[in-house]
Amino acid sequence: MPLFMWVILCFIIIQRLVELNIAKRNEVWIKERGGVERGEEHYKWFILVHSLFFLSLIVEVLLRHPATFQFNIYLFVLFLLLQFVRFWCISSLGKFWNTKIIISPQFPLVRKGPYKYVKHPNYIVVGIELLVIPLLFEAYITAVLFPLLHILLLTVRIPAEENALKDTKLTE
Secondary structure (H helix, E strand, O other): OOOHHHHHHHHHHHHHHHHHHHHHHHHHHHHHOOOEEEEEHHHHHHHHHHHHHHHHHHHHHOOOOOOHOOHHHHHHHHHHHHHHHHHHHHHHHHHHOOEEEEEEEOOOOOOOOOHHHHHOOOOOOOOHHHHHHHHHHHHHHHHHHHHHHHHHHHHHHHHHHHHHHHHOOOOO
16 A cells, blocks of 8 residues: 555544544533533443444555555545535534533534534544545445444434433424
8 A cells, every 4th residue: 555545544543533632622621511421331332443443444454465556536535525524513513522422501502514404414424434434445344344333333322412412402
């Protein structure tokens, strides 16, 4: 695999680590203002799946014959577009963006940016990324397995979020 693909992979990993740092800062901020965490029991599964995603991607890339790698500009452009939408999701939520479910009834539900049009845009972006990133690296097993795991996790996560919002009367 060409060096620039390793650079892209490092960029993605660093991006996720920076996002975890932002989420932690936001968690402290909202909890200082009365925010309460919900759905803690399933959070460890998100951490596990997303960590295994990178491990699977790297192992699959290393096991492929590097001479057969073909860079796909269309997948790369789609990846860049997804990064724009990802940033739009995070910046639209601002201090309320988090990787955990933290609810505070003193703040209104955010309904701007992509949240004005779709209820869970970040989950959509992540699901597409879990397909596009492995395809970009020609890691086909990872491209099939991890979007399915993501969907499975969302069958727990989205109801947990919706219930937390209803409990605090933040839904419509």
